[in-house]
Structures are given as C-alpha cells and as structure tokens.
Amino acid sequence: MIYVTGERVQAYQVRSAFFDTRWRGLDPAQVHDYLCRVADEMDRLHRELTTARTESERVRQALRQWQSRHSGCRRRGHDD
Numbered sequence: 001m002i003y004v005t006g007e008r009v010q011a012y013q014v015r016s017a018f019f020d021t022r023w024r025g026l027d028p029a030q031v032h033d034y035l036c037r038v039a040d041e042m043d044r045l046h047r048e049l050t051t052a053r054t055e056s057e058r059v060r061q062a063l064r065q066w067q068s069r070h071s072g073c074r075r076r077g078h079d080d
Helices: 011-015 028-069
Strands: none
Touching: 011 028
C-alpha cells in the first residue's frame, strides 16, 4: 500500500486497500468490512461537503446581490 502525502484519500482507495498477511495477522474479512464502512462514511462526508459548499456559494452570491442593491443607501444618523 502506498501512502502519498498531500493528496486526499478517496473512498475507492480505501475499498481496494490490501495488506500483507502475517502469521497471527488480522482477520481479512473483518478488515475488509471495516474498510468498506470507512469508505462509505467518506462517500457520505464528501457528498455533505459538496452540498455545504454549494449552499455556501449560494448564500455568498445572495449577500453580494443584496450589497449591490443597497450600496447606494445611506444610513441616516441622529447626530444632526
């Protein structure tokens, strides 16, 4: 298994990970099941992150539009 720094681990990489076997090693089926659960969670989190980024951009655009519409408005103070 190759570890690359600076790159995000993708769910498919977790699902396809293989480890060398050793005497008295871990149960391969349990390791595989756990890696699948981790990969599924990664997929879910990536979807949530994409949704959050989309919503953030939508709110940012709405704020810019609001600021543009109200840029000419002046707040009147009570210190006349």
